[in-house]
Amino acid sequence: MSDYPIYATKEMLDDTFPFKIEIRRPHSMNRILHAHEHLQLCYMLSGSCLHWVAGQQYVLAKGDLFSIPPYQEHRLELRESMDFVMIQVDFMPHALNDSLRDLAHMETFVDFAYIRPLITDADLLHKMTLPPSTQTVVESLLHVILAEWESQEEGYRLAIKAELLKLLVITVRQYKRFVHLQSQQDSHRVALHRKAFYEAIHYMESHYHDDLHLEDVAAKALMAPSYFSHMLKLVRGKTYIELLTDIRILSAMTLLKETDLNVTEIAARVGYNHIIISIERSKSI
Structure with missing residues (x-):
């Protein structure tokens, strides 16, 4: 606080x-x-x-x-x-x-x-x-x-x-x-931070199926987790969780439309492994 x-x-x-x-x-x-x-x-x-x-x-x-x-x-x-x-x-x-x-x-x-x-x-x-x-x-x-x-x-x-x-x-x-x-070095540092921020977004878009954590992605952006999430809100209109969810849902919708995979298989493909674990646990009860 x-x-x-x-x-x-x-x-x-x-x-x-x-x-x-x-x-x-x-x-x-x-x-x-x-x-x-x-x-x-x-x-x-x-x-x-x-x-x-x-x-x-x-x-x-x-x-x-x-x-x-x-x-x-x-x-x-x-x-x-x-x-x-x-x-x-x-x-x-x-x-x-x-x-x-x-x-x-x-x-x-x-x-x-x-x-x-x-x-x-x-x-x-x-x-x-x-x-x-x-x-x-x-x-x-x-x-x-x-x-x-x-x-x-x-x-x-x-x-x-x-x-x-x-x-x-x-x-x-x-x-x-x-x-x-400004000095060339100073301009380079600004460009470096901008590049790191957009590379972190690209990492989310290409690794959404992995078990992503805010702390790890924010580190790629050279930012603190809370600041990175709010930067996403300002630049992309969504927080980290909201953006990752949107990316995964869009991918799931594509798989539903273009493949014969069932919901459980699609959930696994887009990174919702916790849903599969929850389903398996409910079956065993």
Whole structure:
């Protein structure tokens, strides 16, 4: 158990449209160390404040864009007597489109939002300072999203999705520029973690018939088991158990359709050996 609250997505976001946008000011900022299950993108509209992430303190100022991945402990703190205005966007990727439950085609965004902070705390990308021209574009997008969210007129979800997609594209482009400026070794480590994560998913898809364990698959992804499972939820829309179950059921359906194997034989083929053991035990009683 962590010594700080972890806010569940189902408690903070609507499951049918897991999205929310808010303006944070000194009187409404969260000063308590906390984490959440969903992704958070924040942009400093004006002023300055302090941001504590993974035990490190960072100064945020106008034009800074930063991401808080799931389960990352963080909190805000006032910087002397300075005021600030920050726009906070909370969402799950599939709020944009159900097909984005698989973000494989947006690997750069996955790197920015999830992978890089997992390398070490020292490598945590705590913010990106956007150039002035990009700040203008981002602020315009965020104001449109905020207006749509507050009015919630007919079609507001589609309007938000369109503007949010633009924001993510800008984020991806800025992150690519950032990585380009980093050392070759640093970029290699990011690529290594991304590769390990997707290789772990491929391992599940090709070894689903084996006696798979979350701890072993997570080790292939170079992640802690709980984090790997939640990463799957964000990137593929399913937890480890849900994804493995889906893979096995789809394979079982194919075998039912294309072979003459009985249910027990198919269960064995797709990795449900425990079902066979249960059946055999019931027969012996």
